Amino acid sequence: MKGFGIKLYRPLNKKLVLIFMISTLLPMLLTTYIVARVYIDKNSNDTGILIDNTLISLSKSLSSYLNELDQLTLIPYYNDDFIYALKVKASESYESMSKYQVLSITNMLDSQLRFVRNTRKDIMSTLIVSDNKPLFYSTNNPLNDVAPDYEFSETDWYRKALLAGGNAVFINPHKQDYFTRTKNETVFSVARTIREIPSQRPISVIIADANTVVLQKMFQDIDFHVPSYIALLDEERNFVYSNHEISPALFRPMPENRSVIRDGSNSYLVIRRTVAPYNWELVVLLSYKHLEQKTLWIYLNSALLYIVCLVVAFLFYQVLSRKVMGPVKEIIKAMRKVEQGDFTARYHSHTKDEFDVIGQSLNSMIDELKQKIEMEYVLVLKQRNSEYKALQSQIQPHFLFNMLNGFVALNQLGERELLETSIIDLTLLLRYILNHPDMTTLEEELQLIQKYGSLQQLRFGQRLQVHVSYEDSVRSYKVPKLLLQPLVENAIIHGIEPMNAPCSLVIAADMLVENDIIYVHIRIEDDGTGFDPEFPEEHGKIGLTNTIERLRLCFPDSLFQLKSSIGEGTRITIMIPEGNFHENPNSG
Template identity: 30%
Template sequence: MNMGYSFRNISLRHFIISSMLPILALFCALSFYYNWKALEFNKDVYAGALDAGASALNMSFAELEQISFTPYLYTDISRMMTYMKNGYLEAGVEPPDYLNLAQLETNYTLLFTKLLHASAQDVRSIRFYPFGQGRGACYSINRDTAGLSHTQVSWQTVDTLYSYTVPYGSKAVFLGLDGAQDTGGSFLLLRTIKDYDSGKELGILEIEAGTSRIYDSLDRINITQNSGLLLTDQTGTVVYSAGSATPDLLAQAAGSSAYVVQDCTLERAGWQLSLILSVDDFRVSTAESVAIIFVVAALAFVAGFVLYRFQSASAVVSIDSILYAIRQLQDGNLNYTCKVAGNQDFQAIADALNQTGQKLDALIHTEAEARASQSRAEYLALQSQINPHFLYNVLNGFIALNRMGERQLLESSILHLTKLFRYICNNDDTTTVAREYDFAVQYLELQKLRFGDQITYTVMVDPAVADIRIPKLVVQPFVENCIVHGMEADDTPIEIILHSMLRREENGGQTLILEIVDTGVGYDTASTPPGVGLTNVMQRLSIFHERSHYEIRSTPGKGTTVRILLEMNRETT
């Protein structure tokens, strides 16, 4: 034997050549690692930028909070707001003579005007909506106009503003305005102002600030083409968006591996700053480097494959012959003879395959005979199963009838049980529809010993299907379920209807349908798996015919319908 062409040497040569594959795998791993590190680096960079933007926003919110706290720092402001609540500034109202409202109004206007123009944040106006007698009034100081202006608003406007602040007590609430970014606009700070001494609510203080400082902080964050930056307030209103960011994209990105979502909650305002990063954008940025890695890997793979084909050509023909022989065995052609030329190792494999095919052919014939006998035994065993609890209850019923002297009813019941066991003990694996329904009647009559008039039943056997042969004991398990599971805990009466019919199919064939209907409690079929009894029925149906099956439709509180379907494409009569 030429060891240079032995099977072992060829396998070793193939192994050495195939070591190129780990090299290719290493190249692929490096490219993926490079992409991953680039993504992690960009995530860290954006996380830092997000924190910086959040810090700048929190500083802006803190400054507005300081302005909104003014009524608690200056007595004149708090007193003026009290008089606004009492309606003393309303047209036609004469305030008490001892109140110096003119001086208080001047102090109120000057202080808030100074705060308007001294704030680094672009504060546009400060408005106060009083409660009480002054409800419906709006006292505002605007950056572009002088003095304190007085306008009327609806009560609903005041109630709407109050609905935003009431969950937060005296804390400040920040709200974005719809379309604020498009109009270059503003956002609001709302705070419920209370009297420092009495704790009574005086009204709503509203500070409107421009968003330019917010936009300046967030515009510094560079967003890639398919990424986005989204700022929303507590109500979900979009205050700022950049790139492709929308609430829909944020919801989509939360469960997608194509995006990385970084969230930051602005503690002072309760707003949400979300950065949506597109993984594809980062991959595009590293595509050139990854492309070089893949090109090198592809060239290495092609070179290795060419060398493999060149050096293993002599073994390929023999291996193909052996593989073809294996496929023949898989397809059931056990008499196929494998022939190879040259290497003795391959010849030994071919001889072993030929011997295996011959032994498998003999074994399959033996196994087929054994399985036929086993299937017959399994079928007889499956059809002989009956619920022992039922038998226990029937015998107890016989004892009770005997003690009560119900001799005639006892004799009738014993005859029902005798017919029941004669039917079960019959070794036939099939029966007729009429006999199967008669067996169900015997079973129901015995159940009526226990439940009496709580069980009523109707049996309708179509004469056209009465003599059709079916598997034994496929109806009784469903009848038993009607009683065991269909009756309420308080034994509410139940009606059971047994029906049979033939249905003509579109292909010209016919299907026998055995229907069992009850008016019981019903159940949720999706959450209740079939029990042992119904599994038994399915096994016997599949042994009888591979396409025989049953269907269950049940509605809680309305009852259950079972349909057993047997195709009439075999001899069943």
């Protein structure tokens, strides 16, 4: 039944899987990815809007606050008497004034700036100096005083104020080292040159110091839902304030808006906003790692959703696959049994669909096939067995005829003792030949050859040496009875007997692997006269032909090789595939 193997189920399974992938998996995967991508884009857009709105609000608050500080330094210009008092106090004649005049000038200055100290809690102090001479100061600490001999003209803020030409300048957070009690306090300041109105001649410089707590309050409640840094930079891109310590190198040069910068192993997304009209820069650094983690979290959730949907779809696929593949497997099962020779197999599933029609057709085919086999195949087997029996029956009389000729020769030579021993050995051989089944193990066949060789040695003496050997792995394989005896007899009668010199006959059996096929390998080799293989008629044609035919009938795939040349002996090789022993029920 070779060639009847059915493999249709594999392509069908592949087609079902392909259909499942195209119709379910790929659309689900694409949909999940699109949903995740849309959600990420929307979330990124919402986050961008939130940050932009926050920065807009924060920049407006900062702009308003800076404008208030700017207006604070314009207070001296609101009163001409205030400007006059500053001019007087900055002049050399101030030292020669009476105590009453000095007190009047001081009270006038204090009255103008007192409301600032009382109404603006963020203003820590107000200081007016001319060169290195303090003209007026007001602080929220009554015990505070100006540091003696302080070089105001050498300070950065003093020089900036003079260079600004009457415009306000904002000073980065710095120590209030020009006061005795608050010299370690960090303040944020605004300074301006006070000029005489008609002549625009500089009179003094006013500096108002604000507590950085105001900036802290502006930034402390801002939350972007990821770790972030907020920095305020002046127009020269120096740090004015930051909610955490940030390396200034990150802003050299100033990064582009929406760009990504790195600080060691950390990376940040930069978002900038200009604080108008002061050209200050508000910069937010968002942890890029956490932004990516949020994106990854969305993808993971989408993947989880995809897996859940996939499991549900796979369960539906399994149910559908069983409904489709159940009848297919039932049909395959029936055909497998038929392939193994069981013609009672039938398709029993009733699905009331196309598979039911195929199954009923299969049952009809099996019935017809069984009838044809019974009519034709069985007849062929009977004919083959008859041919085998006929060949088997030829061996026995041929063997006896040759042995009796040998006994006649021994009698003529007067070898009576040898003749009696030979007759006893022949009796044992005849018992094996007549009573043993038609199939025998290779071990038993080789033992018969050993006895036959011993019987022939009684006749030839030292002229004949017989060597029989076999591996344990081949001893149980069954072969036709007297398969090798005719070949051994031909070797002795036609190859060794004509020689007047000692000869040897080797019979060996073992396992051999060739081209990935395992063979039972039998070798019969002699060093006798040999012959021309093209003309074997005179050299045991009956025994040779008989053996080849019996091999062909019993082992269809067996190989029979004969190699001989005149004067060099003869070698016969029989190779039987191991699979033939399993296919032949009698050779098991």
